[in-house]
Amino acid sequence: MPEALTQAEILSPAPILEAVERYRGTIVDLDACRALSGDDFARARETLIAALAGAGLAAGDRVIVAIPNGPLFVAVLTAVLACEASPLLLHFKTPAAEVRRYAQRFGARFLAFDPQDEVDFGDLLAVSLDHDFAELSTLRFAALDVPDAMLDGPLLRGVPLHPTSGSTGLPKIALRPGFAAIQEAVHYAATLAIDEDDNILAIPPMSHAYGYGMCVMVPLLTGANLVTTRKFSDKLIHRALAEHPVTILPTVPAMLDALSFGRGADLRRARWVLTAGAMLPQRAADQFRAKTGVTACPLYGTTETGGISVATAADGRDVDGRVGRPMSGVSVKLGTPEMGSEATSGLGRLLVRSTSMMAGYLDDVGNILPVADDWFETGDLARLDDDGVIHLRGRDSEVINVFGLKVVPCEVEEVITGLAGVVEVKVYAGEHRSGTQVVKAAVAVENALNANDIRAHCEQHLVYYKRPQVVTLVDRLPRTPTGKIQREQLP
Numbered sequence: 001m002p003e004a005l006t007q008a009e010i011l012s013p014a015p016i017l018e019a020v021e022r023y024r025g026t027i028v029d030l031d032a033c034r035a036l037s038g039d040d041f042a043r044a045r046e047t048l049i050a051a052l053a054g055a056g057l058a059a060g061d062r063v064i065v066a067i068p069n070g071p072l073f074v075a076v077l078t079a080v081l082a083c084e085a086s087p088l089l090l091h092f093k094t095p096a097a098e099v100r101r102y103a104q105r106f107g108a109r110f111l112a113f114d115p116q117d118e119v120d121f122g123d124l125l126a127v128s129l130d131h132d133f134a135e136l137s138t139l140r141f142a143a144l145d146v147p148d149a150m151l152d153g154p155l156l157r158g159v160p161l162h163p164t165s166g167s168t169g170l171p172k173i174a175l176r177p178g179f180a181a182i183q184e185a186v187h188y189a190a191t192l193a194i195d196e197d198d199n200i201l202a203i204p205p206m207s208h209a210y211g212y213g214m215c216v217m218v219p220l221l222t223g224a225n226l227v228t229t230r231k232f233s234d235k236l237i238h239r240a241l242a243e244h245p246v247t248i249l250p251t252v253p254a255m256l257d258a259l260s261f262g263r264g265a266d267l268r269r270a271r272w273v274l275t276a277g278a279m280l281p282q283r284a285a286d287q288f289r290a291k292t293g294v295t296a297c298p299l300y301g302t303t304e305t306g307g308i309s310v311a312t313a314a315d316g317r318d319v320d321g322r323v324g325r326p327m328s329g330v331s332v333k334l335g336t337p338e339m340g341s342e343a344t345s346g347l348g349r350l351l352v353r354s355t356s357m358m359a360g361y362l363d364d365v366g367n368i369l370p371v372a373d374d375w376f377e378t379g380d381l382a383r384l385d386d387d388g389v390i391h392l393r394g395r396d397s398e399v400i401n402v403f404g405l406k407v408v409p410c411e412v413e414e415v416i417t418g419l420a421g422v423v424e425v426k427v428y429a430g431e432h433r434s435g436t437q438v439v440k441a442a443v444a445v446e447n448a449l450n451a452n453d454i455r456a457h458c459e460q461h462l463v464y465y466k467r468p469q470v471v472t473l474v475d476r477l478p479r480t481p482t483g484k485i486q487r488e489q490l491p
Helices: 007-011 014-022 038-054 071-082 096-106 178-192 209-222 234-243 253-259 282-292 409-417 451-461
Strands: 027-029 034-036 062-066 086-089 110-113 125-127 139-143 161-163 173-175 199-202 225-228 248-251 272-275 297-302 306-310 330-335 348-354 360-362 376-384 390-395 400-402 405-407 422-431 437-445 470-474
Touching: 007 178, 014 071, 014 178, 014 209, 027 071, 034 038, 038 071, 038 139, 062 071, 062 096, 071 086, 071 209, 096 110, 178 209, 178 306, 199 209, 199 234, 209 225, 209 248, 209 297, 209 306, 234 253, 248 253, 253 272, 253 282, 306 330, 306 348, 330 376, 390 409, 400 422, 400 437, 405 409, 409 422, 409 437, 409 451, 437 451, 451 470
Parallel strands: 027 225, 062 086, 062 110, 086 161, 199 225, 199 248, 248 272, 272 297, 437 470
Antiparallel strands: 027 034, 110 139, 125 139, 161 173, 173 360, 297 306, 330 348, 348 376, 376 390, 400 405, 422 437
């Protein structure tokens, strides 16, 4: 963060509120088959601010926001910030029990949730925003029964709260205040040359860091138009691309297959097809380009830092973990880990410094834990080319220790993927009775390929300790809605 800014300025929601006040783009709701003009959206937002204040929302409160993609998400987010309350963003399909756990753990007094959600939280407010627009007709807003265990400090007002993936334990809450959020949009706009003439198709969940940055903050900053949908549907997306001049298409790798189905999506007007949330397999990239004639460009970022890098179309022809150079306003470096394999030469833990960096983590008692030395350690293994291009090589925490010999999963995955008939593969650690680890592989295949074929292939191409001791054939790899592999569901 710039040293010239005070902590109060860094944590202020003002940059987001100033952007939304200026916004006059059109928001298309594909599910409701309606379009909301910038002026209509502004009026609906003002009505919502007054309604939330009337319902008792006050400065310093925390509000769980579980709203699907659409104009209502943007309206609720910015109205909560205008009330100097802090929105805690959850996916709209989060089960009620999980919502209550977040509320208890982080002291959220209120819940703004999906008008179509059948879960009974007990409505405190059902406000009509604009009778002409069904997608903004009613907001369900509930008071949650939580102990007054967490008190806001005077500076924590109007700070968006983003749960992290929790890959190393319970999910943490990253504070991404107004300055950081708008700076991420500045980085995207400068790197991708986005302006008010662009139309962004909002497929990734706006509650997730990727969708929040690209599909909420970028439009607010640039004035770009939005085309939104509650959830991914290949038929709906094909129709949207045919009927609307979509120029920016953010996706995750798992969506590319659907967009390649049949004759492939109509992407003639798209300037950028982006893919993030998980590493893009070369096979998926090649198939998408062959079907559509368009190169999908990997984008890399984290909840804590916002967007880090994006590959160009030329980079996208050789994905293999290649995610391009750092975006404008972002710096990276490597911290070299202690590795015991010759294959890891040149690898290091990727560290990031950026003006879009989070202000810190929120702990369970309300303290802000800042980033040490202004460099965030992503936990991702990477190497850097001489020209600054980042090549991701997996998570440092996923490195497998086989009797003291280190195995980087992506190296084994690349070998297995090279076998004809392999659709996708995940290599990960299993426990050995001796206390060390073994290499396991979950592999989705087509045709008559079997586990013995995979083992024989690995014997030809890998040193003994890198070969999977356990090979399990699966129909598909378990993934989250954003495309990340769910490690706990692997066999």
